[in-house]
Amino acid sequence: MRLSHRNSSQIIFAAAFAITLGLPGLTIAQNKKQTADLRAPEPGYLYPPGGRAGTTSDVQLGGYDWTPDLQFFVLDSRIKLQTSGEPGPILIPPPPYWFGAKAYITPLPLPREIPAKLTIPEGFPAGPVYWAVAGASGVCQKTGIFWVGTEPEVVEDSTSKVGQKLPALPVTVNGRLSRIEEVDRYRFTAAKDGPVTCEVFARRLGVNMNVALAVRDAHGQLVVDGIDTEGQDLALTFWAKAGVEYTLSINDFDFRGDRSFVYRLTLTAGPRVLATLPALGKRGGIQEIEFLGLGLATGQPKLESIKQKVTFPEDPKQNFLTHRLETKFGTTPAFGIPLSSISQSVASKASNEILHVPASITGIFEGASTEARFRCEGKKGEVWNLAAEARRFGSPLDLVLSILGPDGKQVSQNDDLPGTTDAGLTLQLPADGMYTLVVSDQSGKVGKKTSLYRLLVEKVIPDFAVTTVARLNLQIGGTGEFLVKANRIGGFKEPISLRITGLPEGVTVPANLVIPPDKSELKIALTAADNAPAMASLVTITGTAATISHVAFASLSGNLAAKYPDEERTSSLLMATTLVPRLKLIDVEADGGRKVHRGSTHPAEVILERINDFKGEVSLQMNSIQSYQRQGINGPDMIVPASENRAFYPCFMPEWLETTRTSRMELIGVVKVPDAKGKIRYLVTPMLGRITMSIEGAILKVDPGLREIALRPGESVQIPVKVLRSAKLPVPVKLELKLPEELAGVLKAEAVTVPPGQTSVNMRITCTKEVNSNEMPAIIIRGTALQDGRYAVVSEGNINFECLKKK
Template identity: 25%
Template sequence: MMKISLYLRLSALICGSFASTATAAPPAITHLYPAGAQRGTTTEVTAAGTLDATTKVWVSGVGVSAEVAKGKFAVTVAKDATPGTYWLRAHNAEGASALRPFVVGVLPEVTEKEPNDDFKKPHVLNDLAVTINGRLEKSGDVDCFAVPLKKGQTLVASLQANRVLNSPMDGMLQILSADGFVVEENNDFHGLDPQLAFTAKKDGTYIARVYAFPAAPDASIRYFGSDACVYRLTLTTGAFADFALPVREPDAPPQADIWGWNLPKSGKRLLVPKLAPGEAFAALSDPEIANPVPLRVEPHPHFVDVDQRDRLAHKYEAPFSLTARLHAKGLAQRIPLSLKKGQALTLQVESRTLGLAVNPVIEVFDKDEKRVARAEPAKLNGDSVLSFNPPADGAYSIAVSDLYGGGGGARDVFALRVLEAKPDYDLTVAADRFTLTPGTPTTIPVKINRQNEFAKNVEISAEGLPEGVKLEAAKPAKAQAGVLTVSLTAEKPWSGSFRLIGTIKGEPKYQRTARFALTESDDTTADLWLTVTAPPKK
């Protein structure tokens, strides 16, 4: 019996080794650790999931590349790579994994050292500007980091976990004195991720402590942890950006003022980089600032009045945008404008999307102060959109307030966008990965989301496919179809990224790119994947 048992175990081991090196199924990745790296470095990254010896890695954007070495990813970040979130996808001859986020940072990076559960035995940090790659790997796990501070120094502590990395945790962040007393704490600053700024009242060593509850609440009463609870904790006494405000100056390139902590007293103003086609947000970064910050770039007039100096000095006409602040708790910010009957508008207020504090409510009042329209966030930590068609010519006002009566803080800032509701469209797909074999086509339904009675015929083409992979669009059953089905065929095996592009004949301004809504975050991607597998053996 012992010989038979040994034989079976050896057979299983040999078969398992063969399976790990043979291409049998598409790779799968649940999370990456560490989930980021500093510019100008090469980092060894563990990809949790299933990989084989033929696995390769595709990375979105420019300046980041990855190779598979000994079952791990070697991720190389160029010195001039733009800070922010990139997306990694593992693939082989059978298919591809879902996209996983990987963050490129500015500061030096270290990996958490265990054991560090006890604040009396923390991971000691000597650098006051660092990003820590950590993980709450089991139930009850707590991570503590010791930081020396001088009286008057402000330490910014910012945790990336659920919102950026899709970690299944609701993080808590505390600053403790050396003897264990909580002197500052935060929860849910950016969605479920905490952030705080603490100013030391005396010299000493302080402890940054991280722990978590499950992002999806359950009946447990202990601190939450799992192998997937990966995080990035930035600790710095240097400059840290909170948000950006656009600057409109005649005869000058687009610039933005940066607001945050530990910035120069004269402030910090950055140039706004040119956007790629179809992009609405610019990522502003600077070597002297610990983090990038997003800024929406508008194609129409944009006014800034966070100090309530010029609010009534402008004559607002759609389309326009206004960045403003709620100056007191429970107070609504009013914006007057004159409208005509039938002038269909779309009103959008962004704050939570930008990482700011307002949970926006939009109200429209007529000249008699009668409320004629209202909208509030459709979900927790969401922003608001309101479609409004004036019932009569006249004077109106748009009121923006906080759903929970907030206001009065430096971060109670919002951006109001008043847009003409013109006919338009966008494209979405229900999947981001597709597989076919030579001689057997695969079909992709592309949904045309028509807005404001958009009635033009949309044509679909592909960008990034090689010769030998052909796309054909089926003729829609009716004009102005809501769905167009495209068919892909191939002559030989291939694997790669591609995009689906919508166009209107003779009107280049209507070019749109199909996007897929990522299932584990609020992000979308235009980078689809096609795998053409080898034909089955006869």
């Protein structure tokens, strides 16, 4: 029995659009106790963002609003991801910062990271792997992604100043653009004359980054460059000369950067495949394939083709053949050829070519042609599934599919299916006769040999598909429901029995779950026992009718460069039981009501309303999602004792903030409570309202009298430092030496306290050892005063430093 993948896609996306955030995909009955919103943890990134099959590597998991009790899930049980610690501190983006119009209006979220080990078994296929995270506050919709590769791998050396030297090609670099304006550089050499292909994965990892690449030769001359302006990641191929050292630079097009800006860069000494004719391969078949790409025939960076026979696997569970084409000029990077059970052909140049159903045919819009017509004979009452695909194969075409009846009149038409610019439809034939299938393009990008399309036409046989939501949340002691949909195909009318496995402990569903013959969906009731623990598990739903069984699929989020919706789905549904909320967190001040000096700390008043008999401590923390958290604004993890219902959260405003702007801070409240099994769990509650501050001028200024110093090991220098204070700050100021990571242990200085009324002091700095680098970051003299005896006021002054060699 075959299932039309196009019908399946439409149902999956309809279900996905029905999902809401917060407690997604599930309507939860209100508990009798007081309620409040909970914030589910969110997966972010993995660094390094992938690995090679057959390896175990140390990684950092990054994510948002994380607590120490999280469960991590890889949606492929063959891969192991084991954490080895608790979430670290909130990571504030470091300088440099942008000001004025270029500054972020909506900043990137603030992550915490956890160390972990990633084990990928030998033989695991190349491609994306999805992961998720859950806590006692539930699960969110977002899915994390990392990538499995086939090449030797290295990790970026972030300390390199001249460009990291890479080993012999092929190689995959796991890198990160960790801050604004960062440009990563890599040096490599080709073993022989020929094409070299550079490919970057970022958006496919869920990173909202538009990559810019440039390759320069040993003289600094530009060889090739490109920018991912279409949001589909980027690949470049150029002709390299043996023995010449090339330098590749990579950055975000807008020079953004953040801990989450991870990428995988693969360099291969070989040409690059762009497309194949036909576009798919038949399972279990051997067929001559025409490969289209750059440098395939001559090695030159121009579009050309070669033909080779390919043997395709029979496994019905395998959706792709990951193929590396051997050429005279090297082996290409891995290229995925989709698989089908239908014979594949290539369109002729004849008009109105006759197809025999089922048919799968690949064509090209060469020259000025923007339309292709095919004819198929059908009988009244037959149900056809039709698809016109281009985006799925990386083709630039935007297709429209039209069906003309035997009388020449249009019977049906489709432009875009959900989530793609490809087209598809299901049609019940109204009469006997010859039907005309019209594939047309509206992109204006015809005329190239890669402007290809694939037309599928097949008779629909009775079958069904089952879809649902990817994430479920259910409050302990409560009830809820979720929807399972059945897409009945080809007149399928049998009742569909549903079997659910893997439910969290204490969660039950009614017996004998059946979608009736005349229905296309079923609402399934869920009950979580009062004594159920707070936990999450992967759930599988299987639909069975007669002799046919299908697992339910749900659409996944995460991939920002998805070409084919059916690839972004899972049969592993994540469900969590959540504890009853214990807190309401309320901002006291009205929006925009408080003026704060640059470089000072604002104690923002917050009300803690304890609910459902909660009397314990509350940790006030920065929310990972800050609508206006920019340019270093920060605050600590602050413990509010059990006896208090009001707190003053210290919001620190760096001295470089603009006085023309308004700054905001959003908080979460984190509480510890035991679940029914006595295990300590953490609940996260977002604050109602935002702390809003209008910025005024600074009340403290530290000004080093020297702008540059040069020292040899053992030498010292006296730095005259001016300390200017407002009358609002009649307190001592402590001066300390703040060193960048690169100069740790190279310089030292004793802290100096400047009493009230004194405006200058000398500070001695000593060089303790030599450091070999032509580029030294600035050192900082930091002054700190305590306003009202507890709230920090900070000012910093920079000094450029040069480390001289010993005489």
